[in-house]
Amino acid sequence: MYAIIISVVLLIVLSMLRVNVLLSILIAALSAGLIAGMSVLDTMNMLIGGMGGQAETAISVILLGVFAVMIKYSGITGLLLKKLLKFMKGKRAFILLAIAAVSSLSQNLVPVHIAFIPILIPPLLHLFDRMKIDRRAVATALTFGLKAPYIIIPAGYGLMFHQIIASEMKKYGMTIAVGQLPLALIIPGLGMIVGLLIAIFITYRKEKDMGTQADLENSPASLEISATSEEITFNKQHVITIIAILLSLGIQIYTHSLALGALVGIIAMFLGRVAPFMKGDEIVDDGMKMMGAIAFVLLIAAGYAAILRETGSIDDLVAHTSSIIGGSKFFTAFIILSIGLLITMGIGTSFGTIPILAAVYVPLCIAVGFSPLATASLIGTASALGDAGSPASDSTIGPTIGLNADGRHNHIWDTCVPTFIHFNIPLFIFGLIAAFIL
Template identity: 60%
Template sequence: MLSSVVISVIVMSVLSLLRVNVMFTILIAAVVAGLMEGLSLSESMDMLISGMGGQANTALSYVLLGIFAVMIGYSGITGFLVKRLVSVLNGKRSILLLTIAAVSCLSQNIVPIHIAFIPILIPPLLHLFDKLKIDRRGVASALTFGLEAPYIMIPAGFGLIFHGIIADEMKASGMDIPISSVAHAMFIPGLGMIVGLLVAIFISYRKDREQPFSDQGVMNEVAASQEMELKFSTRHFFTIVAIIGVLIVQLVSSSLALGALTGIILMFLFTVVPYKEGEKVINEGINMMGMIAFVMLVASGYATILKETGAVEELVKSSTGILGESKLIIAVGMLLIGLLITMATGSSFGTIPIIAALFVPICATVGFSPLATAALIGTAGALGDAGSPASDSTLGPTAGLNADGKHHHIWDTCVPTFLHYNIPLFIFGVIAAMVL
């Protein structure tokens, strides 16, 4: 009998590809998983709702960041960035996409704000993307690369947290490995993502893709600013102060929500956004990021059903029991399990503790080295982060690229990132397991 995890992920994937709204897709997949695990319909919904609080902090952070991003757009400061990029990068689409990928990478390590930069940076650039006839699937691929590859390869910021979880969970299961060695183990899988990025930018999405020009709200204001003489004003200065304030508070308090709230308050105090415009700006911010916030809540409830009913542990045990003793088959099997779990939950960090306790004894039994084991566990956890409808690594890029309503979450973000990153990550992960 197929696992409820497998069935529910298949249901989620099929419905997503049929363009069913992602929130309803996850809800239906969660109910299917609950029913298959013996829960009644009401019990499934109760467990889902009880588990939604697991992402409450993240959801609130995203809504507040959306409001702050709209405030920055209201200030007009993004017009300077757009005008400069038009003059410098006109016709240099590949360089622009690589630059976006680099900025995205910085958000994971140097300035660890995760997806907070996307609603600030990307919406004002949509007019430029259309003018250069850039395929937005390439932009989505660049953004997702920067949100995932750094924590896989670089032991700093979110990467240090990810590597620390791998090392701690392996130690708890009886296999010691220094956290510095985890970076060595994840280097080869990370190379797979670099290959995927280069293929996306220089092969898959290098051709022109026509988009009708947008005339919505902030997008229109920023686009028009390209044709105007821009002057630096006190509003722009105070906007920069607010942005710095957000970064400082977020780093000191380790709270993205508190940082975003600080920025909102400062924008009102400095009258960058007049109080009378507050309700309009807040509504626009909620429209931009509210959907992603609620999807994260529902995804947390879905993950709770899979964990509390034992569906994930059952999948891992039943799968590892039939893998035999071939290192190659075991490596492939483990990575497939990781892909299924992360596609369902959308959390690579949360997948590691689930699989490490069961993977480590098997790896030790068949003779995988600690480096190979770390590569398998890390890659299995990261697989599915790109491509999952419930992952913030895909929801974040969509929130920015769909600010004008012309970017589809599944077909323009999830499918491209799944193909360009999960496939090479899978292949390079197997290679790492076999050679380390």
């Protein structure tokens, strides 16, 4: 039990002290194994063995990075952004809400998850800086879209999330229809909406100066936009780029494989000569620079999660808390949400937290008298807690990928801390409310 508590706290502290997130997760993982009584060698072997759980995601991230570089190489993003500069001037809140909306579509209507971020966000950095938009607000908007839709909407990743909750609840003695899950999770979802509005209209409402006018004009995004608008008009390469994007999207939706979709898009752009074959090494290297570190973070996080599971640390923690709760509904709800927050902050996945919590806490909810709707709300909210704010979650890694394209955005202080505050706190409060209303 103490292995997960100490290692997650260690992970958070190291991350907030600006220790590289990859090293922070590695140290936390090794500490969890040692506290659980394993040797350093056994812990490292278990870590490496568990990394396979995110192998598909890692290769997807790498290929999406290469695809994003190719799209940027075509010049279409700079051309588009030049047109948007005049239209969006002065509309800071509108831009942030639009980003949240586009991000939301990536989970349900067009389920590409974080794939759109390295394509959309880096070229917009110059616009954010010129309009003095706080990048923490952008990170909050992006994380909202990566998280809120799968909680509320039963489509795409949301349908998967709801199905897992319903099946795990049924496995442990409580039946609920998948169609009832939106009703169970609407109140926690409203908490996220409140958090987003607070971030946009209160916390980050003030302008943030990102440098002198000379700095802004000489930024990579600014230079790209200027060069594109002066030297290139809409042409055949841009048509092929759009076709490649649509083809990649279609493959992703049809096969449910981000990696295959990205690979098809890359091949289409090479065959269409958007980028010459001779530039292949350079483009792949740039894609690796953009996304390689993120892929390794996801792999190490999967190994860390495997250590916590295989050593029984999570099971011990859940079982221990269930034994001291007693019959109090409030205390039961509070503990379920707190443990969910702790586990997800460590392993970085809401979907993987559901089975862990359901095994013990569904029977406990039955014992203290929670309804199926209230139980579903607690399990769903508890598993979603921590996804925002976790250094190892793709809901925070994704926004950092785009916002740090010019090296001016910190993963912990500019993404994880703001998203933790604006989403986990309201989720916790609204989750407690839902448990007693439903």
